[in-house]
Amino acid sequence: MTEIMRRAAQQQVDGPEEYFTGHATIRGQFARDEPSRVTGAIVTFAPGARTAWHTHPLGQTLVVTDGVGWTQVEGEAVQEFAAGDVLLCPPDRRHWHGATPDSAMTHIAVQEALEGTNVTWMEKVTDEEYEAGRSASRPDA
Template sequence: MEVKRKAEMTTVDGPAEYFTGKATITGQFQREEPSRLTGAIVHFEPGARTAWHKHPLGQTLIVTEGVGWTQVEDGPVLEFHAGDVLLCPADKRHWHGATPHEGMTHVALQEALGGTNVTWMEKVSDEEYLAGPARD
């Protein structure tokens, strides 16, 4: 058993080419083969979000704090909250991040296929993001 201590984890800024706004990534890890699992804790300040991206084998997001939005291409923007688990489908373009007024933190888990766990694409436009979830 190996324990990764919080005090020893590094935190880096989310790269500007893949994130809009302030996001930080903590404790990024990759399990040894034969496992394909990779993960990290990602914190989004209000208004921050990922670019469009996809994962070859999908992604699981465990929301630990705050409120966020997510969208799969051609689908509605969905709101989620601390305690929710998001199951992002395999190889589908999507984005996720905080709402404009509240930050959000999630644990991101995904598997690599052929050495790749994510394919990044263009940024989510302000217009796409600010459309927000549909209101009943």
């Protein structure tokens, strides 16, 4: 039988302060039973909110369902994305993502665990790093 996680029963928690700047909420967190390695959640960022720098051992897929956001892989320019876009974050590369200063953003995050780890958190993104997003533009916007 298919298991359904009803929205009304999904726990919603605030994004931990050590891993997020600004207000973010996480709901619908899931982890499939072994042998699957898939984990995920629905994350909503208030305007200006973002993750800390982090990596995923096998990469991460973000399906953007609402709003506009920014993301950056270390050493690359900040990129803008919007509802309907799908981000394929590379394995083991430092990156961050979050809302723009003027728009909230929601994405469904899906990643795989490797040897029990699906994310390694690092330091927070500085305001200067985040503000570099102001020069980002979407090629098809």
